[in-house]
Amino acid sequence: MKSLDNVLNDYFFELGDVLGKLLDSSRPRFTPSIGIVLSMLVTGIVSFSHTLHTFILALIFASIIAFATKKTREWLYVTFISIFFALVVALPVILLGETRELVVFILRVAASASLFTSMLGGLGWLGVVKGLNALGFVELSKQLGVLIRYIPEFIRKAQTSILAREARTFTVSRKNRWIIGLSLVGDLIYEGFRTSYWLSLSIKSRFFGEATIKGNNVLHWRPTPLDLFALFSTILLAYTVYAG
């Protein structure tokens, strides 16, 4: 059995890995503002549909986008996790014998989650920030930017804290593992407080007026092939919902 500190370390390592991929600094495959609008629109369309062929079409489109953006692994993770949780939530429906409702519910969750994830994967978190900024949500994009900046730092601090404890743990016992795991909580709360204190000072020190330049690419749409594909998918899915 893995010790608690190893499990925590593995957890933080995996989390860091996923975040690292989402924070990929390479150029987003979608135009950020268009990517955000289309991802919300298409997720909304799929979320309100009832027909099986819409769900299947959505999953096909999502897989194509995930493959094109080279985020297939992450996309599969999210899709399967969505199916698992949808299944758990839908268990009572099985008891009622509503099999079709069950399948529709699970497919709806899986299709909308996988479509949204595949587009988000193509945008990356930095693309989302840029997109929100370009769409005029300047404050929201700044807040999201701060969040994105500090999550990896937080994970790094947690990992360092675990390693520091492990380096001075000479006996392996269940009690020690729990001490390591639990003592981390206080440290992380304190670290959160300390970080927010300095963050507020840092922002304050460089705030001297209102923002006067707007986002970087204010709806200058220079469509990428994926933009066009996402637009085509959205129109087709909307049509299938409309046509029933």
Next chain:
Amino acid sequence: MLEGRNITFSYLKDDLVLENVSIQVKTGRIQTVLGPNGSGKTTLLLLVAGLLRPLSGEVLLDGKNLFEMLPGARRYIGIMFQNPDDHLFSPTVRDELLFTLSQLELTRGEVEAKIQLVANMLHLEHLLNKPIHALSFGEKRRVALASIIIYDPTYLLLDEPFANLDPKTTALFLKLLCDLRKSRGILLASQDVALAERISDYVYILSNKKIIWEGEPPVPRNILDEAGLQTEMAPCSFGQSPQ
């Protein structure tokens, strides 16, 4: 001139961190506050930058109360924190540089030109689109310095700017500070006596909550002793295995 006059400050009741401290940051020179760990150097910088309010005393910018001119007056004061992770809050290097520029009513072309200029000065061209968390410590320090010199403040307050830097980055910072001192006032907080004496035009020694000495370097040795900035090293034979 940026001036802290008779400043007294405490974080906790009845536990003063600074007591009746006065300091002046004049343009055209580098001033350094030297003091041991925990002497209140960082707190003094935060007070002079107008980020903390003194219990008594005042902070003046060109003879006027700084706190009555905030936040607009922050345009003239740039402070770099000791830990770059505390200083940098944007997702990418470019966003960090854009934060202040976006408040200056500049055109997109002017903004881009300023970014390129500062990136060139601090060798950040290849890092502009990188996430901050992926940078090394030295790179983060360079970005932190870039984030304040980009908006061209008159006074630069730098907290331990040379700590933990490799020799190359130290040399880059030294050259930059020498260039910047011509038109700006620079206040450094440090505990590196040798470096401070080499680059400073004026030195303040902070110890036991007070400025115990100020003047042009070199600092008298007895003052350094008193402040705990100079100690005798215990004898140790190197190159021999312990018995």
